[in-house]
Amino acid sequence: MSVKLKVIGYLAHKDTLGEIEAILGRIDNVVLSMHLQGGGWSLKSIGDEELPDIIIHEIDGDREEDLQALEKILLEYPDKVTVYVTYKDGDMETMRRLMKAGVRDTFPQPIQVQELVGSVTKVLSGKRVRLSKAKGGKGGVTSFMSAKGGSGATTIAMNVAEMLAHDFKSKVLLIDLDIQFGDVALLLDLMPGNNVMEALLQPSRVDPVFLKALITTHDSGLDVLASPADLSPMGGISPEGITHLIDAASELYDFVILDVPRVLTSWTMAALRYSDPIMVVGQNNMSTIRDAKLIIDKLAHEGVPTANIEVINNRAMAKEGSVPIEKLKETLGIERMHKATNDFKTSVHSQNQGQPLQDVSKGSHFTKDVHALADYIYVLQNGEHKKKGGLFSGLFSK
Template sequence: MQFASTGRSVVVADREYIDALQSEGALRGCGSVAIMPLASDASIPADTLRGAQVLVLEVDPALESSLQRLSNIRAEHPDLAVIVALRDANVALVRTLIRQGVVDVAQLPFSPDNLATQILDALSSQTEHVRSGHLGTLFTVVQATGGCGATTAITHLAEVLARTNAGSRGVCLIDLDLQGGDIAAYLGVEPKATVEPLIEAGGRLDAELMRSAVTETRYGFDVLAAPEAIRPIDKIHADHLLAMLRMAQSMYDYVLVDLPPVWTNWSLSVVQAADRIVLISDKSIAHLRQAKRRLRLFEEIDVPRSRVEVVVGRSERKLFGAIKADDVRDTLGGEMAGSLASEPALLREAQDEGRLLSETHPKSRFVTDIAALAATMAAKAGAR
């Protein structure tokens, strides 16, 4: 099966086998491929496999340490598709490896064309496997009123989840603010495509089309951008949209969705489908009241309060200045999940540069607060 993929793959082999893969276009169409020269029994740095979907790993059957390395990787990354690279592959050994969960065996020295085909097949097979049952967690971020910083929050949440994700399928951020979405600009990327053709595809949507539309970011996650032109917000086919989100869940560990500030039937359907909802409010009593109205709306569509994380943005260290924690609790009728520090000047500077604050000011209070919120979300997602 031939298609251009944006899935991340890693090739680990002795340096003598790597040269053939490093020429331009050697693994064309395989998306992001990290090539690491290592001895057949050398330990692999932990960060190397983070977010990877396919691993091509040299194994020397004559070395117990090489076989043990393979065994450890299989135990620690059960969702990772592993292609074993062997110099001398006999039938009995290949059968043993396949029984142990290896998806394919590559011949050393590498043939770039053959290896590219094997990587693409592994990516496709992995997607079909997870589609049958294992779906990633769907988060959505909504705002109590316009200008609460929902887009700022969700882009930074995606970065933290991508950096700390222990799974092998990565993180995807989807911009469904069809009339005002500018997540691509926030991240400083030029999108290859947008969500529009994916939603319109309906029953024709498949993994190939999804992969062709996502854009990789330098922050370790993929993004599906909003349409460049303003589209009627009420013309979205809800079933097609939900099918697209389910496809994304079959391909990623986490899917984050940024919704428009106005409510439609399809946006409410997304909230109903979400595993966790982050509701962001400003610190004023008026905005908190609007947040409470959103919570009532969620109750009316049978979304329990337990699935909603209320976060107060633009907060000050002195318990929101004149507004105390008790005021927030009384207004919302419950506890809040966290707060986000007010650092508008730093955020504006970073956004003007198409960068995240975690890159320009990694020790800022806002970045610390986002990291705490991401840890809470990930923990609750793991317990679902």
């Protein structure tokens, strides 16, 4: 299901209108409808037609009828319509009045691109989750990306996906977006007949039926959309292609897990903007932390909400890493951190045998940590635990 976000801009100045159009034009699935104040269109018409998801109103010499119309919308549709205001030399009186009425956020001019894109993206992902839940869907889209090559993003993504499918009895699709060096199929000992490029290069053909034909199923029940076996060029991949693919996947599956390569392009950004949470995987050492910081800042600049980003401190040692966890949170500006234990033996066995972690060593700390992550994502996106005494009881009893 392709979820569109309807955004109405109601601006006092042509320049602001152009600026907002240029900023929001970079988000896929946003449908803009822009109006100049005093130009014939009126906020009062809202409610008669289809409701917008967002209204962006510019404060400058506001007319009383507009303010009243905004107050009415905020009162009648507090959960459906998000109102933002932007201003240059905002009249404080008007600002206070609108904030009191329930305006979600204010954007002083010049508008900070990342802040506006981040806020709008957040509303879009909220709408996707709401609609998916309304249709009986369970989960959402989670991305894994390494902060530095070889941090363990693929290992954790793959095993979280396998556990969600097998232990949590959910419908899970793992998409290997590491187009050139993806190794999910190899690590799970699969022989895929088709791969993700077939979907990415033909966005208009992608629907649930087409998608199903490209998928390979692992013994655990996990469905995999593999990357190509050769070094395919990535030039033809578009943000639209990736969005269509995730749209179709979300329609079919409870959980969609993306293994995203560490390349920051328009299409990887589109994948990350679709995801909540985005798990950045790295080790606790200075050079990885520096790269993680660069990535997180760049993502924020591209409108990927920092609030959606979480960090997994992989290969953690018994002793604390080089940077204490509180310091790490502060440096990266990330609140939610997870830990996965260093375990060379289990990792190598799993890799060499083409088997998930829990099939080679169910009781290892690393396996348990990854299981805790699967549990975390299940609860985060599904909003509830499986019943006590159900699937988990005795899971790690060995």
